[in-house]
Amino acid sequence: MNNIPYKTYLTEDEMPKAWYNLRADMINKPAPLLNPGTLKPMTAEELAPVFCDELVKQELDDTTAYFDIPDEVFNFYKMYRPAPLVRAYCLEEKLKTPAKIFYKFEGNNTSGSHKLNSAIAQAYYAKKQGLKGVTTETGAGQWGTALSMACSYMDLDCKVYMVKVSYEQKPFRREVMRTYGASVTPSPSMSTEVGKKILEAHPGTTGSLGCAISEAVEVATTTEGYRYVLGSVLNQVLLHQSIIGLETEAALNKYGIKPDIVIGCAGGGSNLGGLIAPFMRDKIKGIHDARIIAVEPSSCPSLTRGKYAYDFCDTGMVCPLAKMYTLGSNYIPAPNHAGGLRYHGMSSTLSQLYDDGLMEAVSVPQTKVFEAAEMFARIEGILPAPESSHAIKVAIDEALKCKETGEEKTIVFGLTGTGYFDMYAYEAFHDKTMEDYIPTDAEIAASLASLPNV
Amino acid sequence: MNNIPYKTYLTEDEMPKAWYNLRADMINKPAPLLNPGTLKPMTAEELAPVFCDELVKQELDDTTAYFDIPDEVFNFYKMYRPAPLVRAYCLEEKLKTPAKIFYKFEGNNTSGSHKLNSAIAQAYYAKKQGLKGVTTETGAGQWGTALSMACSYMDLDCKVYMVKVSYEQKPFRREVMRTYGASVTPSPSMSTEVGKKILEAHPGTTGSLGCAISEAVEVATTTEGYRYVLGSVLNQVLLHQSIIGLETEAALNKYGIKPDIVIGCAGGGSNLGGLIAPFMRDKIKGIHDARIIAVEPSSCPSLTRGKYAYDFCDTGMVCPLAKMYTLGSNYIPAPNHAGGLRYHGMSSTLSQLYDDGLMEAVSVPQTKVFEAAEMFARIEGILPAPESSHAIKVAIDEALKCKETGEEKTIVFGLTGTGYFDMYAYEAFHDKTMEDYIPTDAEIAASLASLPNV
Numbered sequence: 024m025n026n027i028p029y030k031t032y033l034t035e036d037e038m039p040k041a042w043y044n045l046r047a048d049m050i051n052k053p054a055p056l057l058n059p060g061t062l063k064p065m066t067a068e069e070l071a072p073v074f075c076d077e078l079v080k081q082e083l084d085d086t087t088a089y090f091d092i093p094d095e096v097f098n099f100y101k102m103y104r105p106a107p108l109v110r111a112y113c114l115e116e117k118l119k120t121p122a123k124i125f126y127k128f129e130g131n132n133t134s135g136s137h138k139l140n141s142a143i144a145q146a147y148y149a150k151k152q153g154l155k156g157v158t159t160e161t162g163a164g165q166w167g168t169a170l171s172m173a174c175s176y177m178d179l180d181c182k183v184y185m186v187k188v189s190y191e192q193k194p195f196r197r198e199v200m201r202t203y204g205a206s207v208t209p210s211p212s213m214s215t216e217v218g219k220k221i222l223e224a225h226p227g228t229t230g231s232l233g234c235a236i237s238e239a240v241e242v243a244t245t246t247e248g249y250r251y252v253l254g255s256v257l258n259q260v261l262l263h264q265s266i267i268g269l270e271t272e273a274a275l276n277k278y279g280i281k282p283d284i285v286i287g288c289a290g291g292g293s294n295l296g297g298l299i300a301p302f303m304r305d306k307i308k309g310i311h312d313a314r315i316i317a318v319e320p321s322s323c324p325s326l327t328r329g330k331y332a333y334d335f336c337d338t339g340m341v342c343p344l345a346k347m348y349t350l351g352s353n354y355i356p357a358p359n360h361a362g363g364l365r366y367h368g369m370s371s372t373l374s375q376l377y378d379d380g381l382m383e384a385v386s387v388p389q390t391k392v393f394e395a396a397e398m399f400a401r402i403e404g405i406l407p408a409p410e411s412s413h414a415i416k417v418a419i420d421e422a423l424k425c426k427e428t429g430e431e432k433t434i435v436f437g438l439t440g441t442g443y444f445d446m447y448a449y450e451a452f453h454d455k456t457m458e459d460y461i462p463t464d465a466e467i468a469a470s471l472a473s474l475p476n477v
Numbered sequence: 478m479n480n481i482p483y484k485t486y487l488t489e490d491e492m493p494k495a496w497y498n499l500r501a502d503m504i505n506k507p508a509p510l511l512n513p514g515t516l517k518p519m520t521a522e523e524l525a526p527v528f529c530d531e532l533v534k535q536e537l538d539d540t541t542a543y544f545d546i547p548d549e550v551f552n553f554y555k556m557y558r559p560a561p562l563v564r565a566y567c568l569e570e571k572l573k574t575p576a577k578i579f580y581k582f583e584g585n586n587t588s589g590s591h592k593l594n595s596a597i598a599q600a601y602y603a604k605k606q607g608l609k610g611v612t613t614e615t616g617a618g619q620w621g622t623a624l625s626m627a628c629s630y631m632d633l634d635c636k637v638y639m640v641k642v643s644y645e646q647k648p649f650r651r652e653v654m655r656t657y658g659a660s661v662t663p664s665p666s667m668s669t670e671v672g673k674k675i676l677e678a679h680p681g682t683t684g685s686l687g688c689a690i691s692e693a694v695e696v697a698t699t700t701e702g703y704r705y706v707l708g709s710v711l712n713q714v715l716l717h718q719s720i721i722g723l724e725t726e727a728a729l730n731k732y733g734i735k736p737d738i739v740i741g742c743a744g745g746g747s748n749l750g751g752l753i754a755p756f757m758r759d760k761i762k763g764i765h766d767a768r769i770i771a772v773e774p775s776s777c778p779s780l781t782r783g784k785y786a787y788d789f790c791d792t793g794m795v796c797p798l799a800k801m802y803t804l805g806s807n808y809i810p811a812p813n814h815a816g817g818l819r820y821h822g823m824s825s826t827l828s829q830l831y832d833d834g835l836m837e838a839v840s841v842p843q844t845k846v847f848e849a850a851e852m853f854a855r856i857e858g859i860l861p862a863p864e865s866s867h868a869i870k871v872a873i874d875e876a877l878k879c880k881e882t883g884e885e886k887t888i889v890f891g892l893t894g895t896g897y898f899d900m901y902a903y904e905a906f907h908d909k910t911m912e913d914y915i916p917t918d919a920e921i922a923a924s925l926a927s928l929p930n931v
Contacts, residue, residue, distance in 0.1 A: 028489045029555040035482045101483040102567065102858045113556065131585050133860045133895075175855045195649075195900035202854055202903050400656055401629045404556045406587040441587070443897040446649035449656050 030107040031274040038105050039269040040092055042262045045300045046085035046372060048307050051379055053085070053258070053371035054346035057333060062477055065343045073240060073342075074259075075250045077148040081259040090262060092144075099143045099176060100266070103132035108274035109438075113402045115422070122425035124418060125282075126438040127271045127298065128405065133199070136363075136408065136440030137294050138169035138254050141263035145252040146173035155248035156180025160210065160235030162189055163362030163410070164196030165440060166254030171203035181205040182249075184212070184238045188229035189362055196444050210235035217241050217339040231355055232366050237339025255291025256336065256345070256370045264297025271435060272301040281311045284421055286436040288413035289317040289326065289384070290363045292370030298437040299382070306381060316421075317373065317384040318413040320392070322460040323356040325349055325369045326377055326384035328467055333477035334368055344475060347374040350462075351470035357460030359389050360448030361409040367470075385417060388459035392416050393452040396442070408440040409448050484561040485728040492559050493723040494546055496716045499754045500539035500826060502761050505833055507539070507712070507825035508800035511787060516931060519797045527694060527796075528713075529704045531602040535713040544716060546598075553597045553630060554720070557586035562728035563892075567856045569876070576879035578872060579736075580892040581725045581752065582859065587653070590817075590862065590894030591748050592623035592708050595717035599706040600627035609702035610634025614664065614689030616643055617816030617864070618650030619894060620708030625657035635659040636703075638666070638692045642683035643816055650898050664689035671695050671793035685809055686820050691793025709745030710790065710799070710824050718751025725889060726755040735765045738875055740890040742867040743771040743780065743838070744817045746824030752891040753836070760835060770875075771827065771838040772867040774846070776914040777810040779803055779823045780831055780838035782921055787931035788822055798929060801828040804916075805924035811914030813843045814902035815863040821924075839871060842913035846870050847906040850896070862894040863902050 046052060055064035070079045081090060092100070111124040129137035149157050156179050161167030167183040174181035183205050190197060190209035197207050210230045211218040217237040221228065228234075236253070243251035254260060275282065285302050287295035295317055305311040317326055325348045335352035336342040349368040350356075356365045369377075376382045389409070396412035398419070399405070407415060418436040425432050442449065451457040500506055509518035524533045535544060546554070565578040583591035603611050610633050615621030621637040628635035637659050644651060644663035651661050664684045665672040671691040675682065682688075690707070697705035708714060729736065739756050741749035749771055759765040771780055779802045789806035790796040803822040804810075810819045823831075830836045843863070850866035852873070853859070861869060872890040879886050896903065905911040 032486045099858075133854065133858055135897075172855075172858060176858070194904075195897070198900040198904045198907070199860060199897075201907055202851055202860065204855070397656055400587065401626075401658070404553075404587055404626055404630070406653060406656065443589075443649070443653075446652040450648075450652045453652070453655055 027110050027278055029112060030109050031277065032107050033105040033270060033273055035101055037273055038100065039266055039273065041089040042092060043265040043269055043300050044084065044088055044090060044262050045265070045303055046258060047088035048304050049375065050307065051375055053375045056343040056345055057477065059340065059344050072244050073251050075149045075152045075154060077151065078145060078259050081262055082257060093147060096144050096147050103139065105270050106131060108271055111403055114399065117402050118419065118422050118426065120422040120426040121429060121431045122422040123431065123433045124422055125435045127267055127435070128438045129267060130405070130438065130441035134165055134169035134172055135443060136165040136169065137264060137267055137297065138166045139172060140266050141254060141260045141293065142169035142173035143176070144263040146170065146177040146179055149250055150177040150179055154179065154250055156182065157250055157252045158182045158239040158243040159252050159254065160184045160232060160239045162186045162232045162365055164189055164193050164444060165363060167205070167207065168196060168199050170252065171200040171205035174205065175203040182242060183207045184210040184235040186210055186230040186232060186235050188358065192447055193444055210238050212238060215241045217341060221338065231338060233338035233352055236337040237341050240337065240341050255293035255366065256368065258372060260293045261296035261370060261372055264293050265300040267294065267297040267437065268300040268302065271298065280433055282313050282435040283432040284314045284316065284434045286316045286318060286414045286418050286434065288364060288410050288437065288439060289319045289369065289373065290410065291366045292373040294437050294439045296370055296373055303376065303381065315382045316417060317377070317382055318417045319384065319386045320359055320361050320364050320413060321386045321388045322359040322462065323350065323365050324386040325367060327386045330471055331374060331378050332474050334474055336368065344477060345371050347371050348377065350467055351473045353473050354470040359460055360445060360451070361389065361413065363410040364413065387413055387416050388461065390457055390459050393457065395419055405438065406442045407438060408442045409445050411439040414438070481564050481732055483566060484563050485731065486561050487559040487724060487727055489555055491727055492554065493720055493727065495543040496546060497719040497723055497754050498538065498542055498544060498716050499719070499757055500712060501542035502758050503829065504761065505829055507829045510797040510799055511931065513794065513798050526698050527705050529603045529606045529608060531605065532599060532713050535716055536711060547601060550598050550601050557593065559724050560585060562725055565857055568853065571856050572873065572876050572880065574876040574880040575883055575885045576876040577885065577887045578876055579887070579889045581721055581889070582892045583721060584859070584892065584895035588619055588623035588626055589897060590619040590623065591718060591721055591751065592620045593626060594720050595708060595714045595747065596623035596627035597630070598717040600624065600631040600633055603704055604631040604633055608633065608704055610636065611704055611706045612636045612693040612697040613706050613708065614638045614686060614693045616640045616686045616819060618643055618647050618898060619817060621659070621661065622650060622653050624706065625654040625659035628659065629657040636696060637661045638664040638689040640664055640684040640686060640689050642812065646901060647898055664692050666692060669695045671795060675792065685792060687792035687806055690791040691795050694791065694795050709747035709820065710822065712826060714747045715750035715824060715826055718747050719754040721748065721751040721891065722754040722756065725752065734887055736767050736889040737886040738768045738770065738888045740770045740772060740868045740872050740888065742818060742864050742891070742893060743773045743823065743827065744864065745820045746827040748891050748893045750824055750827055757830065757835065769836045770871060771831070771836055772871045773838065773840045774813055774815050774818050774867060775840045775842045776813040776916065777804065777819050778840040779821060781840045784925055784928070785828060785832050786928050788928055790822065798931060799825050801825050802831065804921055805927045807927050808924040813914055814899060814905070815843065815867065817864040818867065841867055841870050842915065844911055844913050847911065849873055859892065860896045861892060862896045863899050865893040868892070
């Protein structure tokens with residue numbers, strides 16, 4: 024393991040040419056989406072008004088292992104990929120750990136996160152189908168920014184419903200989307216039926232992802248030439264995000280390394296599902312048995328404290344039902360600063376893997392996360408996003424365990440993005456006004472009472 | 478020129494191991510700094526209370542062509558370098574130009590700009606000398622952020638005087654510096670004698686770089702164990718920034734390319750001086766004759782409308798005199814958004830090269846700069862800093878000239894940083910509240926009347 028550079032960049036020729044569909048290799052397949060009316064699996068026909076055709080195919084296909092990356096998407100990838108696999112030499116030295124720490128850094132692009140990997144794919148298929156535009160929701164803003172960039176490149180209209188609290192707290196995020204030509208509406212809004220209903224029921228609400236999803240879906244399904252796109256949770260998103268894991272695997276292969284532990288933050292599961300894909304494949308196939316750890320915030324602990332059940336994906340209950348670890352679709356997480364990890368459920372694929380015991384999960388409180396974030400920023404020179412810092416926290420914990428045991432484990436974690444637009448959160452941390460929100464059992468039980476009877 | 482990838486990264490082994498000192502190859506050397514009292518060239522002894530010893534040596538040495546990069550600095554460089562040389566395929570296609578456009582992207586680090594290249598070198602030498610800390614000024618905030626990161630890594634105290642208008646407009650920049658443990662004071666402040674004097678004379682002033690320099694120098698020279706560091710203008714800074722040009726040259730050499738035009742934005746000259754160093758060397762030595770273009774804002778046109786004369790480097794007139802193209806040390810540029818290009822003078826080295834006819838200069842108004850910036854963001858996927866966008870604007874202009882003439886010129890420009898902390902500026906551009914400020918001849922003449930009688 025000597026002579027590994029700080030940063031490993033694949034060449035363009037070495038970049039993966041196909042996405043990997045982990046579902047194809049899963050023994051227990053993720054449960055299908057259900058039609059909320061009939062409670063039967065959603066068909067391609069039923070999904071067609073919501074998603075564009077090629078993406079419906081990808082969503083439903085759990086047998087094809089590889090999907091070729093279209094040339095146009097690959098060309099876009101070349102603008103900001105390959106992402107570096109970084110050997111965290113400085114962090115190792117600071118921690119005095121025998122562990123070898125690597126992180127896959129997805130923040131070197133203007134969206135500031137991995138979200139661009141799926142945004143460009145979804146925009147491409149929408150354009151190919153001759154659509155006029157797409158609608159979506161965004162919480163922290165990374166997904167909205169990524170989609171704006173992708174739509175600008177593909178010359179598609181882009182309507183973003185942004186969770187109201189983020190819209191107000193992050194005017195700069197909004198302005199970046201505007202730079203890329205997107206229209207941004209704070210959600211809930213009076214521009215949709217579902218938005219009006221939610222505002223009537225909860226006049227002062229600052230919104231939630233589930234609610235913004237409902238609005239975006241309504242606009243997509245009622246506007247000619249539009250479809251809805253989503254930045255996480257869905258199978259198609261995990262498919263596109265497999266580029267993260269495949270690049271990581273290819274870079275590690277250069278040094279003949281198989282990781283002992285793979286760690287990713289988990290909101291809806293887009294980054295985690297992508298990062299772990301090839302390592303989970305090796306685990307399932309008995310080729311190499313890495314520990315795989317999902318890290319979620321204590322304030323929104325869907326895997327660690329939620330229930331594995333069919334639930335609505337959105338607050339307005341207009342979407343199909345998904346079987347997932349969930350806190351209930353009307354769960355409103357406390358206002359923690361990791362906006363990207365505030366979704367009430369977890370991707371069906373990851374939920375199934377977790378239920379099968381193939382993946383671990385831990386939850387961490389945000390003050391501990393920001394301690395790790397600041398330490399990492401100072402040592403490794405990268406200012407991490409609050410979301411990504413969840414993985415940093417647990418990577419450091421695992422490296423310190425190695426220090427105690429003397430084990431030279433190889434730890435790989437996903438550094439999904441940068442925190443340049445999260446300085447309010449860092450300010451709260453510095454000013455010690457940041458609090459840790461941990462829901463009570465009663466609160467979670469109350470929210471879970473809304474689960475549909477499936 | 479086929480098969481050039483979008484991004485060329487040198488390997489760690491290919492990274493330059495020494496900085497290049499362009500002064501060693503200049504026929505007409507830049508004029509020396511003068512002691513404002515005696516009007517004689519500053520000696521090493523006179524500079525020692527201000528700068529640390531090794532940097533004084535670098536500042537005064539105009540004969541040594543290469544300085545080895547210390548191992549500690551090189552290790553830090555490896556955390557965020559090499560910076561990619563990007564072939565702007567998408568921009569070329571959009572412009573339908575036969576020109577080949579490359580840019581050296583220095584924004585892939587948390588400081589968001591090239592400033593880190595010199596910050597780490599200066600922090601290293603300060604630490605090596607056993608100092609407790611350093612003081613500095615910052616305008617837009619890139620330099621202050623970079624120095625905070627470098628000091629955090631070297632375990633040095635860091636006191637930043639931030640131009641008051643930026644301090645207020647960019648709370649997030651401030652917060653990033655705080656994350657790295659720096660103390661940040663809005664300038665002018667009541668914490669220094671010179672600050673008090675300036676506030677007395679101009680009670681409502683929002684500050685200037687020249688004024689923040691005066692404060693930082695005062696604190697450094699009156700505090701035990703502290704020295705002053707500067708992010709631009711100085712010879713030592715241009716020396717460290719030569720890493721930009723050397724990496725660019727090494728990357729182009731892989732494809733056997735010599736650039737026809739090299740373009741950089743010019744404030745104090747740190748990026749431009751670094752980017753052009755090896756190309757100017759080839760030009761001076763008659764090896765290859767590239768056009769070299771400095772781009773400055775119309776609101777602060779030191780090269781294009783200033784005078785080549787000895788002037789004060791700071792408003793408080795506590796610093797040595799430098800011979801440079803200047804608008805006068807009490808020139809207060811209109812509030813344009815390229816905070817990094819608001820210095821009244823230009824590095825002595827670049828001033829001499831310009832005076833010798835080895836370099837061209839153009840000035841551009843900010844609305845045109847932001848048009849280019851937004852276009853670039855949409856096409857190339859990188860949200861550029863306002864400063865960097867000055868170079869983009871002229872690169873596009875030159876590429877369009879090639880389109881008219883059919884010439885397949887190779888254009889290289891410096892993309893010094895990202896605009897994530899400049900969204901107020903983008904907002905003003907979108908809202909069409911942005912104005913172009915162009916000083917009148919009378920205004921410049923009035924400011925030049927303050928030139929010292931040397």
